[in-house]
Amino acid sequence: xxxxxxxxxxxxxxxxxxxxxxxxxxxxxxxxxxxxxxxxxxxxxxxxxxxxxxxxxxxxxxxxxxxxxxxxxxxxxxxxxxxxxxx
Numbered sequence: 001x002x003x004x005x006x007x008x009x010x011x012x013x014x015x016x017x018x019x020x021x022x023x024x025x026x027x028x029x030x031x032x033x034x035x036x037x038x039x040x041x042x043x044x045x046x047x048x049x050x051x052x053x054x055x056x057x058x059x060x061x062x063x064x065x066x067x068x069x070x071x072x073x074x075x076x077x078x079x080x081x082x083x084x085x086x087x
Contacts, residue, residue, distance in 0.1 A: 001066040002074045006081045013056035016047075018085035023047050025080045031067025033077065044077065 010018050026033045026044040033044040037059060043049040044063070055061060061081075065073040 001064060002070050003062055003064045004074055004078055005060050005062045006078050007060050008055055008057055008081065009084055010087050011057050012087075013059065014050055014053065014085075016051065018087055019047050019050040021085040022050055022077070022080065025077055026073070028076070029065070029067070029069045029073035031065045031070045031073045033063065033065050033073055035061045035063045037061045 008014060012018075014022065023045055034041050035044055035053070036042075037053045037055055040053055042053040053061075063074055063077055065071075065077075067073075
């Protein structure tokens with residue numbers, strides 16, 4: 001299992017479009033991918049779960065990846081978030 005914290009840079013947080021982009025990136029990997037925000041844990045492969053976390057701009061989340069491609073998954077997701085998730 002690997003973990004890393006990252007700060008959301010999107011001005012509107014993880015609304016529908018960036019949440020969808022995050023899920024699309026996460027779906028490329030076989031690993032279980034979740035993220036923690038406040039006291040909640042969200043499945044990064046579920047748009048509803050990501051939207052339900054109510055993550056805003058400037059919030060810090062912690063990705064947790066567990067599985068055969070966990071290192072690659074974590075690196076890819078952190079880069080995607082740092083690049084604004086397509087926004």
